[in-house]
Amino acid sequence: MPLCRGERALCIAEELGAFLPYVGGVDYAHVLLPPLEVLCSYQDVDIRNKAVDSLSKIGMQMKESDLLQRFIPLVKRLANSTIIAHRVSSCGLFHIAYPSASVNLRTDLRLLYGQLCKDDITLVRRSAALSLTKLAGTVEPCHLKTDFIRMFESLSQDGQEFVRLFSAKSCTRIKKLLEPQDFVEHILPAVLNMSQDASLRVRYAVADLLCDFCEAVVTESTRVNLVSAYVCLLRDNEAVIRKAAAEKLSRFCSTLNKELAIEHIIPCVKELSSDSAPNVRIFLASEVMEIAPVLGKDAAIEKLVPIIDSLIQDENSFVLLKVVTKHNQVNQVVGDDLLSQSLLNATCRLAKDSNWRVRLAIAEYIPHLANQSNVDELITLCRQSLTDEDSSVCNAAYQSLERLAPGKNGSAGNANVP
Known part of the structure; x- marks a missing residue:
């Protein structure tokens, strides 16, 4: 079947990036x-992106003289064009043009990119936000603290959520480019504001990245500000944000001292242990054991x-399963005896769960409880699982029984394994 016009254009845009050998090499x-x-200039995003990728590949191989005479003028034409698609495409090419430019040309390119960050068209600003860190990786440190930070601040306060989203996602890369004190002074305030952004997507991005920021912080006062932002995310109105924040609980707490964790984080953990959203409690149960x-x-x-103890009483089997399978982290700190009976009771509940995947997971995990629970009771539990209606559970129980009491299964136990 012949390709349509758009498909042909997409193929051409991709193939031209590898076409240098067929036109005489880098000289041409x-x-x-x-x-x-x-x-x-195409409206199709895929075609434009392939064209930009191919231009980037070619630009990285061009001679410096050709970059100055051919490539940089192309980038400037696209960026100054009245065609929206041209300006959108130009954003992904500045990082190729900038390193070879003269001092004056570099100034022009920074100013031009700054204009794109404030373009009237949302698509252009989105593209500028998306490619911001590519350009930042080529900009001199002295200009990172001035021009680049102004661009970031403009994008992080943009009225369109996807522009703010892309600027939020760029923060991890920015952290690596800036000195810690510059990051704390100029970028972190924007991060704190975005943690309370009206957009769910932006808050989710911040929740996903907040641990990286906390690890970069050097002063205790700034760390307290980050903790406040994290607490806001743990108490967010949207369950998906609370889940994203809970998923980072142990890593975030590892950057804190005990006092901060007890004062600010533990009250939130207590609230989340009875959260109305099961997914939040499941992720919390997985993380809480590690703090x-x-x-x-x-x-x-x-x-x-x-x-x-509250999570062990949870009606959701997957919450209970997370607690049981992560018990070692807590037992290493508080001792084996404190939770042993609760864990055994929870294991018995899970072994009879209606979901075969839960029964399978607990049948496989039982040997790991041998140090904290009565082995005879665990052996009894394994033998009960040998009669499970699901063959995979039976097999898992048999393997666990072999680990708990090697060679002592007996023919009756073996006969129950399909």
Whole structure:
């Protein structure tokens, strides 16, 4: 079947990026620029992106003289064009043009990119936000602190949510480019504001990246501000944000001292243990067990064990399963005896769960409980699972029984394995 016009254009945009050997090599790379410039004007996003990718590949191989005489003028034409698609495409090419430019040309390119960051058209600003860190990786440190930071601040306060979203996602890369004190002074305030952004997508992005920011912080006062932002995310109105924040709980707490964790994080953890959204409780159960080392034995017994006991009573089997399978992290801090009976009771509940995947998971995990629970009771539990209606559960129970009591299964136990 012949390709339609759009499909042909997409293929051409992709193939031209590898076309240098067929036009005489890098000496003739410039002959590939005009057709790709035309393809940058297409409304189809995929075609434009392929054209930009191909231009980038060619630009990285061009001689410096050709970059100055051919490539940089192309980038400037696209960026100054009245055609929206041209301006959108230009944003992905600045990082190729900038390193070879003269001092004056670099100034022009920075100013031009700054204009794109404030363009009247949302698509252009989105593209500028998306490619911001590519350009930042080529800009001199002195200009990172001035021009680049102004661009970021403009994009992070943009009225369109996807522009703010892309600027939020760029923060991790920005952190690596800036000195810690510059990041804290100029970028972190924007991050804190975005943690309370009206857009769910932006808040989700911040929740996903907040640990990276906390690890970069050097002062305790700034760390407290980040903790406040994290608390807001843990208490967000949207369950998906609370889940994203809960998913980072142990890593975030590992950057804190015990006092901050107890004062600010533990109250939120207690609230989330009875959250109305099952997914939030599931992720919390997975993470909460790992924060015991941060608290230390006494605080973990006082603050954390009651929360774990509450999760063990949860009606959702997957919450219970997370607690049981992560018990080692807590036991290493508070001791084996404190939760042993609760864990055994929870294991018995899970072994009879209506979901075969839950029964399978617990049948496979039972041997790991041998140090904390009565082995005879665990063996009895395994033998009961040998009669499970699901063959995979039976097989898992048999393997666990072999680990708990090697060679002592007996013919009756073996006969029950399909």
